[in-house]
Amino acid sequence: MSNQEETPERPEADTRSALGQRSGKEVASSDSKNAIPVTLRVNGKKHDVRIDPRTTLLDCLRENLHLTGSKKGCDHGQCGACTVHINGRRVNSCLCFAAMHEEDEITTVEGIGQPEDLHPVQAAFVACDAYQCGYCTPGQIMSAVALLNEPCGSEDADVKEFMSGNICRCGAYPNIVAAIQRVRQNAKPQKAR
Amino acid sequence: MKTFQLTRASDSAQAIATAAKATTAQQGAEIRFIGGGTTLIDLMKLNVEQPQTLIDINRLPLDKIEALPDGGLTIGAVVRNSDLAYHPLVRKNYAVLSEAILSGASAQLRNMATTAGNLLQRTRCMYFRATDMPCNKREPGSGCAAITGANRSLAILGTSEHCIATNPSDMNVAMAALEATIHVRGIKGERSIPIADFYLLPGNTPQRETVLEPGDLITHVTLPPPAPGNRSLYLKLRDRASYEFALASAAVVVTVADGKLTRARVALGGVGTKPWRSTEAEAELAGQPTTEAVFRRAAEAALRDAKPQSENGFKVELAKRCLMHALKLATQTA
Numbered sequence: 001m002s003n004q005e006e007t008p009e010r011p012e013a014d015t016r017s018a019l020g021q022r023s024g025k026e027v028a029s030s031d032s033k034n035a036i037p038v039t040l041r042v043n044g045k046k047h048d049v050r051i052d053p054r055t056t057l058l059d060c061l062r063e064n065l066h067l068t069g070s071k072k073g074c075d076h077g078q079c080g081a082c083t084v085h086i087n088g089r090r091v092n093s094c095l096c097f098a099a100m101h102e103e104d105e106i107t108t109v110e111g112i113g114q115p116e117d118l119h120p121v122q123a124a125f126v127a128c129d130a131y132q133c134g135y136c137t138p139g140q141i142m143s144a145v146a147l148l149n150e151p152c153g154s155e156d157a158d159v160k161e162f163m164s165g166n167i168c169r170c171g172a173y174p175n176i177v178a179a180i181q182r183v184r185q186n187a188k189p190q191k192a193r
Numbered sequence: 194m195k196t197f198q199l200t201r202a203s204d205s206a207q208a209i210a211t212a213a214k215a216t217t218a219q220q221g222a223e224i225r226f227i228g229g230g231t232t233l234i235d236l237m238k239l240n241v242e243q244p245q246t247l248i249d250i251n252r253l254p255l256d257k258i259e260a261l262p263d264g265g266l267t268i269g270a271v272v273r274n275s276d277l278a279y280h281p282l283v284r285k286n287y288a289v290l291s292e293a294i295l296s297g298a299s300a301q302l303r304n305m306a307t308t309a310g311n312l313l314q315r316t317r318c319m320y321f322r323a324t325d326m327p328c329n330k331r332e333p334g335s336g337c338a339a340i341t342g343a344n345r346s347l348a349i350l351g352t353s354e355h356c357i358a359t360n361p362s363d364m365n366v367a368m369a370a371l372e373a374t375i376h377v378r379g380i381k382g383e384r385s386i387p388i389a390d391f392y393l394l395p396g397n398t399p400q401r402e403t404v405l406e407p408g409d410l411i412t413h414v415t416l417p418p419p420a421p422g423n424r425s426l427y428l429k430l431r432d433r434a435s436y437e438f439a440l441a442s443a444a445v446v447v448t449v450a451d452g453k454l455t456r457a458r459v460a461l462g463g464v465g466t467k468p469w470r471s472t473e474a475e476a477e478l479a480g481q482p483t484t485e486a487v488f489r490r491a492a493e494a495a496l497r498d499a500k501p502q503s504e505n506g507f508k509v510e511l512a513k514r515c516l517m518h519a520l521k522l523a524t525q526t527a
Contacts, residue, residue: 053199089304095234164435165299
């Protein structure tokens with residue numbers, strides 16, 4: 001508190017290209033002298049990283065593991081762009097310290113579907129044109145996937161209430177609600193991982 | 194954000210011994226327990242809180258909700274807000290608590306935030322959150338920028354000339370109306386604190402918000418058995434339909450027999466510097482018929498000492514109508 005220098009919270013990005021490989025064995029490290037070893041399980045794969053304890057789960061996913069699907073909007077838990085699942089429950093990854101989630105199962109938008117095998121929510125977002133710029137979309141989709149297993153009522157108003165933690169500055173809300181309702185009407189138990 | 198040491202508590206005693214080395218458990222504490230982190234990490238990013246040590250208490254066995262032999266309920270400190278709100282016993286016996294929690298924050302935040310963390314939720318006063326502005330709560334003696342500034346969302350009850358910050362929690366308003374007890378373990382042992390004695394008014398020490406001392410760990414909260422035949426509800430008024438703090442809210446727990454209120458518990462949110470139990474309103478309701486005139490008298494009593502600021506005078510009438518409407522809804526089918 002007293003003599004600590006004020007440094008940016010975001011650890012220095014790994015020097016490898018952000019487009020580099022995502023092998024689970026490599027050790028991604030930040031330069032901080034306070035770096036600590038942390039093992040995270042993300043989308044079913046183990047990752048060993050050395051990170052400053054200040055590193056949020058969001059920054060660790062993006063900067064250390066190069067999983068850039070999760071987005072940084074407000075960085076204060078107000079916009080939902082960073083939404084991921086921890087043990088199947090949706091959370092704001094910008095308000096989690098990565099080092100506190102060593103024994104947890106973390107799922108990002110990269111882990112729910114693939115371009116050739118979209119999650120039903122992803123497919124519905126495409127079918128319903130549920131986005132404009134797309135920045136909030138990964139967070140919207142992760143919230144929507146979690147919503148399928150939550151006690152959400154059947155009406156559009158219920159979906160709006162359950163999705164209120166995800167802001168869309170383009171205002172694609174009507175189509176987001178339509179996409180979610182389409183998935184809920186099409187199937188009962190979902191492949192919500 | 195200032196750097197810190199992150200430790201994980203393996204048992205409560207060790208966590209308490211470590212935390213007891215701090216000079217305060219209030220604003221600016223050097224050592225902090227961390228649960229969901231939804232308040233603390235946010236404030237650390239703003240440099241409003243700068244702990245040197247964080248003790249992760251999420252793996253402590255404080256995550257249970259259990260019925261008590263007397264018919265009450267015990268709620269562990271790290272029970273997540275969403276788990277509490279959706280628990281069958283809470284929905285059945287303490288509807289006001291479920292409704293209050295679900296009216297606050299977002300689904301993501303409720304999945305993270307804990308019971309103890311919500312009890313200790315910090316104000317959203319923008320001057321508290323902006324380190325370049327004066328704030329007696331954040332920096333005692335620096336002054337209160339809110340009193341002469343943007344204070345539309347701030348408190349009208351329990352304020353002082355040093356601080357008008359609102360307690361932002363919805364859960365705590367329901368807890369106040371339900372007469373919850375907060376159980377704390379510290380270096381001198383365990384103690385049980387009625388929620389009415391847990392929060393401090395700002396007075397001239399707004400940096401002190403609760404009675405907690407260094408090392409004090411909230412372990413659980415207990416609720417008394419539900420009053421037989423009671424109806425309870427939470428009514429929240431705000432600028433947006435969802436994901437917004439209350440301008441005014443009311444938690445009511447009432448029992449009606451033969452058209453008369455045999456028991457009433459009332460607490461207000463969004464208007465007080467702490468979760469605002471109103472025994473004055475309760476006294477006006479006790480034994481009275483469920484009429485609008487009675488509800489109006491209760492509302493007048495609850496807001497009698499209101500001290501509006503330059504931009505929040507509307508809250509006086511808003512809070513009264515909020516309470517009256519909550520009482521009407523809670524009694525009309527009882």
